Amino acid sequence: MSATTHDAHDAHHHGPPPGYLTRWLFTTNHKDLGVLYLVFALAMFFVGGAMAMIIRAELFQPGLTLVDPHFFNQMTTMHALVMIFGAVMPGFTGLANWLIPVQIGAPDMALPRVNNWAFWLLPAGFVLLLATLFMPGGSPAGGWTMYPPLILQLGDAFPFLIFAVHILGISSIMGSINIVATILNLRAPGMTLMKMPLFVWAWLITGFLIIAVMPVLAGAVTMLLTDQYFGTSFFSAAGGGDPVMFQHIFWFFGHPEVYILILPAFGIVSAIIPTFTRKPLFGYSSMVYATASIAFLIFIVWGHHMFSVGMPLSGQLFFMYATMLVAVPTGVKIFNWMATMWQGSMTFETPMLFAIAFVLLFTVGGLSGVMLALAPVDLQYHDTYFVVAHFHYVLVTGAIFSIMAAVYFWLPKWTGHMYDERLGKWHFWLSTISVNVLFFPQHFLGLAGMPRRIPDYALQFADFNMISSIGGFAFGLSQLLFVWIIVKCVRGGEKATDEVWEGAKGLEWTLPSPAPYHTFETPPTVK
Amino acid sequence: MSDLSVESRTRRTVAKMLLVVVGMFGFGFAMVPAYQVFCEITGFNGFVSLQPAANPDSAAAVDTERTVNVEFVATVNESRPWVFRPETSRLEVRPGELHTVYFVTENTTNRDTVSQIIPSVAPGNASRYLHKTECFCFTEQPFEANQSRKMPVTFFIDPAISERTTTVTLSYTLFDLRDGDAPDFDEDAAGLHSSAL
Incomplete structure (x- = not known):
């Protein structure tokens, strides 16, 4: 959709290769691959969203009303896997592909063919994963965390789940190696590390996190595979193993993973807020150091997912204090964003609205996270809707909102057209109101003791569940508007200027809109 | 920055990253004996x-x-x-x-x-x-x-x-x-x- 024709006469600026299929299948162009990643993420957002709609429809009223419990369990499990590995991670990787080369003045990614391969592994992995929905015994239903021994009772879907996780892991590892190699080696002259836009910084650190923890997940699921088929006993107590050990290995991956899902969001918001505040970002270097210290801390806090397994007091105390320490660098970020906005000449275009909502609502999720970090009260909150509310505040109003903000922010640069601002504001307000109607009551449900991953509930939870479901349906429908706005913007609209936004700073805004197929073939010089 | 070309610097970065990947895959498995020894020494987890x-x-x-x-x-x-x-x-x-x-x-x-x-x-x-x-x-x-x-x-x-x-x-x-x-x-x-x- 970013194909340009106006400079086709210039021998140095080739357009995309001819042929629709060959262009998209064999492309090694970072902009094409960025588009592929983003379209794939959007498609998976709707697949995972459809599963969420089934969950909320079942929970609309108490009793087993619509689907059978086993199918409900499949939906909760698959919703998580699809949203994490299909929507949020590819969404961020797509943004990285599109933006990092143009933000650091590189002609393309460092490893263009690896880039193509990493993307096309994703549909392959999801064919394996989604095919399990049609298998005898159904798709994985034991939770996305794949705890043994429950996950070992899965039917034919088990090897498909394991190999899907392997393939998706390989894809994201290759994507990350590419991103790290690009950032470290392809920066334009004068673009020192401490001059890089924060989105690039955030992705450099995220890339390292993915490279460090994805192989651990691959190892954990490989152990599940050999336990099931090759007679090993890593997690089987009968053979001297320990199922709790799986939780340790899984969360050693799993906790850094949740920051893999949020660090790029910090980078996006750090680009948008200064633009619409018309001020430089407050505390750039402290933002970099805060991101780096978060990246260190999250490797030593995995135990807070496991307070209820029977951990000794000293373990609980260590993980509790370490977890609460994460709030310090995160707080630095929140206050820096607020200080950036302070006394700025702010305007409220759609990307800015999403960014402000991000700061506000991500903080709500962060505060419930601090509550969950308290070992003594976590025993009550564990596996309740309070946890569900917490991680949806940080992932939906955090990660997803930041991706939406990024799409609105850079869409004019990608397509050459301004999106429909009026519809964008409608999309923002519908999403923000409905997402709070959807998730805020879940805090109360959780505190009152409603367990997660259960298709039925006690009668006293009926009202809040109905409110939550109504919010869910409204949020789901609002996203159709998002698709329409994107389609409309790709097709046409007011011509975007090169700078697009009045206060926009950075190399990408020096390029024409839409950005040509090849950019920065001769590197720009950064002052 | 060294005098090496972009290609060879990239190759070096990729080689280092791949080492990390292999190392961390091994680390996942190394956690198994490490966990046993840790629990044995400390008595954590009711060993x-x-x-x-x-x-x-x-x-x-x-x-x-x-x-x-x-x-x-x-x-x-x-x-x-x-x-x-x-x-x-x-x-x-x-x-x-x-x-x-x-x-x-x-x-x-x-x-x-x-x-x-x-x-x-x-x-x-x-x-x-x-x-x-x-x-x-x-x-x-x-x-x-x-x-x-x-x-x-x-x-x-x-x-x-x-x-x-x-x-x-x-x-x-x-x-x-x-x-x-x-x-x-x-x-x-x-x-x-x-x-x-």
Whole structure:
């Protein structure tokens, strides 16, 4: 959709290769691959969203009303896997592909063919994963965390789940190696590390996190595979193993993973807020150091997912204090964003609205996270809707909102057209109101003791569940508007200027809109 | 920046990253023995030794000042048709005293099989102070069809146990190894799920 024709006469600026299929299948162009990643993420957002709609429809009223419990369990499990590995991670990787080369003045990614391969592994992995929905015994239903021994009772879907996780892991590892190699080696002259836009910084650190923890997940699921088929006993107590050990290995991956899902969001918001505040970002270097210290801390806090397994007091105390320490660098970020906005000449275009909502609502999720970090009260909150509310505040109003903000922010640069601002504001307000109607009551449900991953509930939870479901349906429908706005913007609209936004700073805004197929073939010089 | 070309610098970066990937894949597996050793040394997670302990030194070591309640729990994994229960459910012992309790076990299936019984101690930090000099859990236990027998465990509580620990629970889980103890996908159970409407 970013194909340009106006400079086709210039021998140095080739357009995309001819042929629709060959262009998209064999492309090694970072902009094409960025588009592929983003379209794939959007498609998976709707697949995972459809599963969420089934969950909320079942929970609309108490009793087993619509689907059978086993199918409900499949939906909760698959919703998580699809949203994490299909929507949020590819969404961020797509943004990285599109933006990092143009933000650091590189002609393309460092490893263009690896880039193509990493993307096309994703549909392959999801064919394996989604095919399990049609298998005898159904798709994985034991939770996305794949705890043994429950996950070992899965039917034919088990090897498909394991190999899907392997393939998706390989894809994201290759994507990350590419991103790290690009950032470290392809920066334009004068673009020192401490001059890089924060989105690039955030992705450099995220890339390292993915490279460090994805192989651990691959190892954990490989152990599940050999336990099931090759007679090993890593997690089987009968053979001297320990199922709790799986939780340790899984969360050693799993906790850094949740920051893999949020660090790029910090980078996006750090680009948008200064633009619409018309001020430089407050505390750039402290933002970099805060991101780096978060990246260190999250490797030593995995135990807070496991307070209820029977951990000794000293373990609980260590993980509790370490977890609460994460709030310090995160707080630095929140206050820096607020200080950036302070006394700025702010305007409220759609990307800015999403960014402000991000700061506000991500903080709500962060505060419930601090509550969950308290070992003594976590025993009550564990596996309740309070946890569900917490991680949806940080992932939906955090990660997803930041991706939406990024799409609105850079869409004019990608397509050459301004999106429909009026519809964008409608999309923002519908999403923000409905997402709070959807998730805020879940805090109360959780505190009152409603367990997660259960298709039925006690009668006293009926009202809040109905409110939550109504919010869910409204949020789901609002996203159709998002698709329409994107389609409309790709097709046409007011011509975007090169700078697009009045206060926009950075190399990408020096390029024409839409950005040509090849950019920065001769590197720009950064002052 | 060095004088190397972009290509060779990129190649170096990629090689380093791939080393990290391989290393972290190995690290995941290295966590398995590391976890065992860590639990063994610290006694975290209720780690229980499967080696017979030496008898307590002498009667002088018995702490006559206090007693510890020892509770016994027996569970059959996967609700297999076995009888497995302690003869005594609770015993008040002095630290250092040697005691023997029996577990009644019956294989109620109509075939010969082998079982492995896995111990666990709660609270976890007491596990290092419960020493078993003899236990049916040290080896696999063969059972003939419908065979029933009483199996002994001889143990003592280490007098070094914390003053604050007044109750220790010794729990056993019986695994029937004949079936690999990993049930295949159960079509009937799935049928039950779908008929729940």
